[in-house]
Amino acid sequence: MSNSTRIGREPLIRISKKDVAPWWQKAVVRVVALIAALVIDAIFIYLFTKMNPLDVFSTMFKGTFVFDYGTTFFINKLLRTLRDMATLLCIAIALAPAFKMKFWNIGAEGQVLMGGLATACVMQYFGDSLHTPALFMLMLTASIVAGAVWGFLPAFFNAKWKTNETLFTLMMNYIAIDAVACMTNIWRGDKSAMGTINQATQAGWFPNIFNQRFTLNLFIVAALMIIVFVYLRYSKQGYEISVVGESENTAKYAGINVKKVVIRTMIISGAICGICGFMTVAGKDQAISTATAGGYGFTAIIVAWMAKFNTFYMAIISFLIVFLEHGASEIANTYGGLNDYAASVITAVILFCLIGSEFFLNYSIKLRKGSKKEA
Amino acid sequence: MDFAVELRNVTKRFGKVTANNGVSFSVRRGEILSLLGENGSGKTTLMNMLSGIYYPDEGQILVGGKEVTISSPKDAFALGIGMIHQHFKLVDVFTAAENVVLGLDEKGKFDRKAISDKIRKICDAYGFELDPDQKVYNMSVSQKQTLEIIKVLYRGADILILDEPTAVLTPQETEKLFSVIKNMRDDGKSIIIITHKLHEVLSVSDRVAILRRGEYVDTVETSTATELMLTEMMVGKKVSLNIDRPDPVDPVERIRVEGLTCVNSDGIKILDNVSFTANGGEILGIAGISGCGQKELLEAIAGLQKVESGSVEYFMPGETESRQLIGKSPKQIRRLGVALSFVPEDRLGMGLVGSMGMTGNMMLKNYNEGFNFFLDNKHPKELAEEIREELEVITPSLNTPVRRLSGGNIQKVLVGREIASAPAVLMTAYAVRGLDINTSYTIYRLLNEQKKKGVAVIYVGEDLDVLLELSDKILVLCGGKVNGVVNGRDATKEQIGMMMTNLSSESEGGSDE
Numbered sequence: 001m002s003n004s005t006r007i008g009r010e011p012l013i014r015i016s017k018k019d020v021a022p023w024w025q026k027a028v029v030r031v032v033a034l035i036a037a038l039v040i041d042a043i044f045i046y047l048f049t050k051m052n053p054l055d056v057f058s059t060m061f062k063g064t065f066v067f068d069y070g071t072t073f074f075i076n077k078l079l080r081t082l083r084d085m086a087t088l089l090c091i092a093i094a095l096a097p098a099f100k101m102k103f104w105n106i107g108a109e110g111q112v113l114m115g116g117l118a119t120a121c122v123m124q125y126f127g128d129s130l131h132t133p134a135l136f137m138l139m140l141t142a143s144i145v146a147g148a149v150w151g152f153l154p155a156f157f158n159a160k161w162k163t164n165e166t167l168f169t170l171m172m173n174y175i176a177i178d179a180v181a182c183m184t185n186i187w188r189g190d191k192s193a194m195g196t197i198n199q200a201t202q203a204g205w206f207p208n209i210f211n212q213r214f215t216l217n218l219f220i221v222a223a224l225m226i227i228v229f230v231y232l233r234y235s236k237q238g239y240e241i242s243v244v245g246e247s248e249n250t251a252k253y254a255g256i257n258v259k260k261v262v263i264r265t266m267i268i269s270g271a272i273c274g275i276c277g278f279m280t281v282a283g284k285d286q287a288i289s290t291a292t293a294g295g296y297g298f299t300a301i302i303v304a305w306m307a308k309f310n311t312f313y314m315a316i317i318s319f320l321i322v323f324l325e326h327g328a329s330e331i332a333n334t335y336g337g338l339n340d341y342a343a344s345v346i347t348a349v350i351l352f353c354l355i356g357s358e359f360f361l362n363y364s365i366k367l368r369k370g371s372k373k374e375a
Numbered sequence: 376m377d378f379a380v381e382l383r384n385v386t387k388r389f390g391k392v393t394a395n396n397g398v399s400f401s402v403r404r405g406e407i408l409s410l411l412g413e414n415g416s417g418k419t420t421l422m423n424m425l426s427g428i429y430y431p432d433e434g435q436i437l438v439g440g441k442e443v444t445i446s447s448p449k450d451a452f453a454l455g456i457g458m459i460h461q462h463f464k465l466v467d468v469f470t471a472a473e474n475v476v477l478g479l480d481e482k483g484k485f486d487r488k489a490i491s492d493k494i495r496k497i498c499d500a501y502g503f504e505l506d507p508d509q510k511v512y513n514m515s516v517s518q519k520q521t522l523e524i525i526k527v528l529y530r531g532a533d534i535l536i537l538d539e540p541t542a543v544l545t546p547q548e549t550e551k552l553f554s555v556i557k558n559m560r561d562d563g564k565s566i567i568i569i570t571h572k573l574h575e576v577l578s579v580s581d582r583v584a585i586l587r588r589g590e591y592v593d594t595v596e597t598s599t600a601t602e603l604m605l606t607e608m609m610v611g612k613k614v615s616l617n618i619d620r621p622d623p624v625d626p627v628e629r630i631r632v633e634g635l636t637c638v639n640s641d642g643i644k645i646l647d648n649v650s651f652t653a654n655g656g657e658i659l660g661i662a663g664i665s666g667c668g669q670k671e672l673l674e675a676i677a678g679l680q681k682v683e684s685g686s687v688e689y690f691m692p693g694e695t696e697s698r699q700l701i702g703k704s705p706k707q708i709r710r711l712g713v714a715l716s717f718v719p720e721d722r723l724g725m726g727l728v729g730s731m732g733m734t735g736n737m738m739l740k741n742y743n744e745g746f747n748f749f750l751d752n753k754h755p756k757e758l759a760e761e762i763r764e765e766l767e768v769i770t771p772s773l774n775t776p777v778r779r780l781s782g783g784n785i786q787k788v789l790v791g792r793e794i795a796s797a798p799a800v801l802m803t804a805y806a807v808r809g810l811d812i813n814t815s816y817t818i819y820r821l822l823n824e825q826k827k828k829g830v831a832v833i834y835v836g837e838d839l840d841v842l843l844e845l846s847d848k849i850l851v852l853c854g855g856k857v858n859g860v861v862n863g864r865d866a867t868k869e870q871i872g873m874m875m876t877n878l879s880s881e882s883e884g885g886s887d888e
Contacts, residue, residue, distance in 0.1 A: 014430055017389060234749050239742050242731065249725040252679055253717070254739045255706030 014366045021361045033357035037350040044345065051335065059334050060327030060346070081322050083214045086221040087280060088318040091300035093228045094272035096309045097265045100232060101245040103155070107169030109297025110176030111150040111270045115277025117180050118146035120197055120288035124187060127203035135204055143278035144271045150176065151270020152263060159259035173297070177290050184289060196286045206283040214283040224272060229311040241265055306355065324350060378440065379404045379534050379565040380425065385434035387420055394420040397434070398591040400584045402534070405563045407556060409576040411609055412586035418569045421586070422536045426458035427451035457527030458536040463519045465511045472507040475526045497528050501558040517548040535559065536567045541575055545664050545875060546839065546868070553579045573602045574840070585609055606812065618819050618844040621827055626654035628690050629831035630676065630800055631697065635685035637671045645671045647855040649685070655692065655799065658822060658832040660846030660863060662839065662871050668855040669835045670720055673802045677717045678705045689713050692799055692829070716798035718790055720805050726789045729778030733759035733770060733788055736777055740796065762791035766817060783814035794821055801825050802833040807841065819845055839868050851875055
């Protein structure tokens with residue numbers, strides 16, 4: 001081949017689409033990604049702090065799992081992780097129907113806040129006058145309505161006038177934040193900070209189970225997880241959501257009323273966010289503030305995407321994210337040399353590797369064959 | 376022998392699918408080579424490897440007798456290979472000249488005049504007609520195609536690959552294209568045409584290379600080839616070339632369209648006072664250059680298109696009272712008891728849900744029957760199984776997203792579903808577009824079966840040969856107006872071609888293009 005004119009060479013790396021990977025391959029790729037992430041983290045920790053990476057990792061682990069402080073403490077720590085996971089998961093579940101419909105609801109933060117605010121209002125104004133069952137019913141109803149309204153508005157405007165749902169839902173967040181700020185200002189009056197609602201009577205507080213008020217949250221979210229999964233996969237309305245998400249023309253062809261489906265789905269999405277607000281106020285904080293949703297309204301978007309809208313995968317992913325978050329703050333508390341930011345880098349590397357590993361499941365990479373023709 | 380391009384044992388795989396397996400053939404200088412093959416036989420993949428879009432897994436490519444490596448479209452251009460894709464890659468808001476030089480890495484200042492002059496020189500040399508300053512959004516499909524070809528020539532290509540160039544052209548435009556292609560050949564250029572229209576292969580090419588299921592079959596001199604022989608090589612088994620046309624069984628009026636007018640978003644009348652009737656037991660063909668209102672006509676009948684004025688009446692079998700369809704949604708039309716089936720042009724974007732499997736798609740139109748909150752999966756699954764067997768749909772499973780199936784199988788799923796609902800009216804838009812011969816005949820057979828059952832079949836088509844062999848009557852649309860209805864049994868191709876392009880004197884106010 002002495003006369004071969006080489007116009008460029010075979011590319012060094014070629015990327016081609018792969019068939020669907022078998023489950024074991026998926027598992028292997030993810031485990032490898034996790035190990036790679038830990039190795040990168042270890043190098044990072046050692047280079048910048050000269051600390052033993054293994055110590056740091058075990059501290060991280062202790063953010064969720066503690067074995068040497070006795071059973072109660074262990075359960076409390078684990079429960080605390082589960083509590084935050086439940087909040088995150090609940091919002092992700094709420095987003096699933098909307099996202100499956102390709103309606104980009106990034107207003108979960110606001111929808112949760114409105115649900116929480118409605119709950120707080122009922123606790124504040126009816127806490128003394130209503131019996132416990134009636135009070136809880138009213139709190140739940142109010143939170144669902146408030147969240148649903150916050151979901152309905154952008155959907156209605158989108159269906160009617162084709163407004164952009166991403167911007168609309170985003171801006172609704174700020175209205176919710178200011179509404180909460182306004183109400184808390186009214187309630188706290190001259191005090192420097194807004195206290196716990198109904199501190200004395202504990203009216204509208206979730207009951208203590210396993211020594212924790214939020215235990216009920218876990219059961220509610222578990223139930224929602226199953227309900228939404230079944231709703232999306234086996235119900236006629238879930239079918240409509242899939243069709244609308246895939247192609248609006250197909251939906252019209254099938255005789256589906258697209259506007260109705262969009263509005264109905266966003267009401268459901270907002271309502272579940274409202275329930276999340278209800279649980280956060282009644283079960284976790286017993287208070288309301290602009291930080292009640294804690295940014296989880298946005299984190300949940302990542303969860304919903306990574307889980308490809310399957311609510312069970314969402315559970316795993318929200319646990320992972322909360323586990324990393326708690327681990328990071330544990331590190332920051334334990335070591336002077338590693339502050340919050342360093343801890344965030346560690347979790348970021350892990351998430352990066354896990355999400356990036358998806359690439360290797362969808363594509364295969366081929367290297368250039370040996371350059372034997374050169375010589 | 377002086378070969379312009381030679382392929383040796385070229386193989387390309389996508390995952391488990393082998394698109395090309397050990398393909399070897401060659402193209403001479405100054406010849407037109409047709410690359411013939413059914414859909415999915417690997418024609419486009421093979422050409423994409425020549426033009427640097429894909430890289431072969433195995434095998435060698437020789438250009439001008441020397442082995443080359445083509446790893447990007449830029450490499451291909453450097454070797455003088457240019458491809459004109461089926462879907463044009465043009466920037467709408469740019470002029471022809473701007474599109475031509477787009478992506479060229481030339482030094483010096485942007486000299487519009489020099490560019491325009493060079494474009495005009497190319498036009499004159501081969502007989503193209505193109506205004507370098509015309510914006511692409513003002514161009515017709517055939518002008519855009521001309522521009523694509525000039526773009527390639529401007530870059531100095533002497534090996535041109537055209538991917539199904541006639542799919543979007545009228546018969547007259549096709550003639551014109553073929554004459555410039557012949558001019559280019561006489562100038563010493565090598566031209567590869569991908570197609571599956573046999574009569575075009577025979578009329579334009581010097582040699583024909585045939586692919587079947589990703590493998591190279593043979594190359595034959597066109598002068599010695601016949602349609603039958605090529606078909607046999609292409610499909611691997613004998614296929615009757617004649618489309619069956621049973622006589623209509625006591626035709627009864629089923630759909631009566633009167634004065635239908637639709638206006639598009641620009642305020643232009645896309646349908647203008649259209650009137651006709653479609654009878655049960657007949658196939659009504661609708662001919663016309665693409666974009667002459669065919670799509671809107673069918674969608675208006677199906678309740679998917681906003682109508683300005685006019686009426687569409689439906690006569691229920693066994694009833695004399697008619698039912699008005701205009702102003703009703705697809706759901707309301709169905710509730711009215713109108714058994715209307717519609718195979719739309721955009722199969723995945725309208726007729727099917729790409730992300731769902733066959734089962735999920737079977738229930739698209741009737742998932743909402745009954746009062747159960749949950750879906751009934753059982754019956755759709757049985758139906759899917761039935762269609763898969765009867766129409767030989769190739770799919771790994773009933774739950775494989777239909778988007779992953781080949782074009783022919785996607786259409787079988789769609790047509791199968793529409794026929795399964797026992798329609799009284801069956802409308803199809805470009806039902807065989809992009810399908811291989813085998814699948815096309817399956818579709819013709821299914822339509823004829825429906826006709827024999829007394830269904831009013833409306834067949835919007837683009838291939839005049841098929842329209843003439845399949846339809847009992849042919850309605851010709853021209854610029855949104857009805858330009859006449861002819862009898863399918865004695866009309867000629869030229870007659871219809873003329874009607875598609877020239878409004879007759881009685882359709883007043885017509886513009887002739």
